[in-house]
Amino acid sequence: MKVNVSPQFRMFSDDQKETIFNGMMRTLTYTGAAVHHEGARKLFADAGCRVDKDGLTVYFPQEIIRKALSTLPIVFEIYPWDGNPDKKIVVERGRSYFGPGPTPPYFIDTDTLERRKYLRKDATTVAKVCDVLPNIGYVQSLGSISDVTNGLADIYEFADMIRNTTTPIMSWSFGVEGCRDEHRMAIAMAGGEEEFRAKPNYIFYGEPISPLVSDFHAIDKCMYCAEHRIPQVYSPCAIGGGTVPATHAGQIVVALSESMVGVIASQLINPGTPIIVGGVQSILDMRYSIYSYGAPELSLLSAALTEMAHYCGLPMFSQSGCTDTKAMDTQSAIEAAMSIHAAMLSGADFVHDNGYTESGKTGDIFQTVMDDEIIGMARRIEQGIEVNKETMAVDVIKSVGPGGHYLYEDHTMKWFRKSFRPTLMERSSYEDWEANGCKTMKDRIIEKTRDILATHEGPRSNVPAQADKEIERILEEAEARMAGQQAS
DSSP states (O other): OOOSSSSSSSSSOOOOOHHHHHHHHHIIIIIEEEOOOOOHHHHHHTTOOEEOSSSSEEEEOOOHHHHHHHTTTEEEEOTTTTOOOOGGGEEEETOOEEHHHHHHSSSOOOOTEEEEOOOHHHHHHHHHHHHHHHTTBBBBOOSSSSSSSTTTTHHHHHHHHHTTSOOOOOOOOOOHHHHHHHHHHHHHHSSSSSHHHHOEEEEEEOBBBBBTEEHHHHHHHHHHHHHTTTOEOOEEEEEEETOSSSSSSHHHHHHHHHHHHHHHHHHHHSSOEEEEEEEEEEEEEEEEEEOOOOOHHHHHHHHHHHHHHHHHTOOOEEEESOSSSSSSSHHHHHHHHHHHHHHHHHHHSSEOTEEEGGTHHHHHHHHHHHHHHHHHHHHHHOOOOOOSSSHHHHHHHHHOOOOOOOOHHHHHHHHHGGGGOOSSOOOOOOOHHHHHHOOHHEEEEEEHHHHHHHHOSSOOOSHHHHHHHHHHHHHHHHHHHHHHHHHH
């Protein structure tokens, strides 16, 4: 009997996927991509790519693209630094991991509920809350720190997050120096370089520029990660009608092509090194000139690119749980639920931006807490329905017979606990709800979030002393380096 373990929808027919794949191949072969990095251009030229006389545009022969795709790892793993097996990430088809997103300039204060600039303490807040949420599989910061030395927000964020959660981190950096500093911190937390290679405890996130530009910093960081076998994301933020064609098929072709430059570079440097593609995919709302994070096209395009990534044998970095509204409200719940459900049923591997509001300008950990509940509901649907002799319960149905009930059946006692159990959704009677203070969903989310922050100590006190000392030393070195650069 065929078992449908995880129900998923399809966006494309097999013929359509082949057509889009060929469109990507033609784009990279005949249009090429601008690569603003001399070392990367030499890497590509030595492999057989043609570099245009303008000195920037690289044209990728189809055999080089296919060779890069042939060396990708089928499965890889990311580990929590404390070894907790429940938090290990296994990247393989059929598993989806959800997380927040990086770098919004603003944050919703957990005490005042006011929008303000993102502060260093917020990275710890996000890490501690995500450490508890059962449906958050990896952690990003929901912001970019504003109250540290300019140019060092990336490494302070990583230092504070990795010490306040055992959930694996997805980091970013301004340049390769920050990338290197984070790598050194991760090695310290792993107990050494050999230990990190065996059990990497973070993923690095890098982003080329649409349309078809790998700027110096993006490809430089990509090459560093490949050299050190750091699992990485290389994915663009494509704006339909702005930086890529307004047609959805055209957007998918360009976005896939942009990611493929990083894939090729990583596999030329270190065949088999893990890399993830995808990125933010949505439309430009021409009425307001905003990149819409709540548009249905976000879910449509993300699901379509997921299919194409999997068609190429690549994991997908998708998005969900985000909204265009300015505060957690009915709109934010609707838009989050739509995108989370679509991301889950598309089979995306990593799904970020859960907690983004204001079209990506503001991080809201309360939104992330609500998203966690929605993800749990979507995951229950994604699990499908188990069909076998026991679950069909024909003998139990016969035993109870017409007009009976199943409350006292052993079969019921065994199986009812498998139903989804909400922590935020209201299911009590009106009288009980009234007696409990008539709390709205927003009230319950705020209460749950603040309770986590008040009661969850997190793993900070369990960080190995030597690793903690090394992280502080790396931060001090970075401060000295930045001071030297500013003085010169």
